Amino acid sequence: MKFMMAELCGKVTGYCKGKGGSMHIADRDKGILGANGIVGAGHDIALGAGLSAQYRGTDQVCVCFFGDASTNQGTFHEALNMASIFKLPIVFVCENNHYGISMSSDRHMAIKDVADRGAAYGIPGIAVDGNDVLAINEAAVEAVARARKGQGPTLLECKTYRWRGHFEGDPGSYKPKEEQEAWLKKDPIPRFAAFLKENNILTEDDLAALDAQVKTELAEAILFADESPIPAPESVVQDIYSDIVEEVRVR
Ligand SMILES: Cc1ncc(C[n+]2csc(CCOP(=O)(O)OP(=O)(O)O)c2C)c(N)n1
């Protein structure tokens, strides 16, 4: 949490030394190849990661997260086709929040379910309630097992909703009020909390303690980011692929 917060604030202690920012957080030690500011670019990066895992004969599975609108990009279709014919160990997870910036999914695609797009490539397309933790877990476990058995990729569509605007400062006035209200009632956090209580897994006190723990963790992360230094100006030419910039600078 604290390295992530530091990265968001452009601090040297961040995951990418403060040079990736909110769009490009990566942690290769954890197998996180990074987010990408180019909508649709992640599908092809995942394809490469899946091919690499298969080529090296590991039991790794690449999990690729993306939005509903990104599935209209050519990269999505190319990646699904190639992943399918090579039977690559990839789980394509679409977080369908029903909007691409201000455009609703009803307007940006002619079908209801992104999951249907799997059929065009011979890939199982599974649509699940994206606000139900256990439903997602069940579908994900199955998709990962399938990938590990060498049976190829799965397209998992998790149907959910974007509560706020596309960015802070976007009032989201294009979202119908009734639609917004209906989705707010499906908040996955209280839903899962209720499940845990009903099944005597956690008590009300346990949940309150968990809540307090998360708040503390967040406060510590913010403090860590606040107190961390900004990167040195010369670091702008470090950690890049080419040394040309360094030569230019030295000259
Ligand atoms: C190639 C490209 N085109 C356009 C944009 C501008 N853009 C940023 S986010 C976004 C919408 C993405 O919607 P979706 O894929 O549904 O993801 P969400 O933000 O809803 O999670 C667009 C068009 C971009 N970043 N990259």
Ligand SMILES: [Mg+2]
């Ligand atoms: Mg979206």
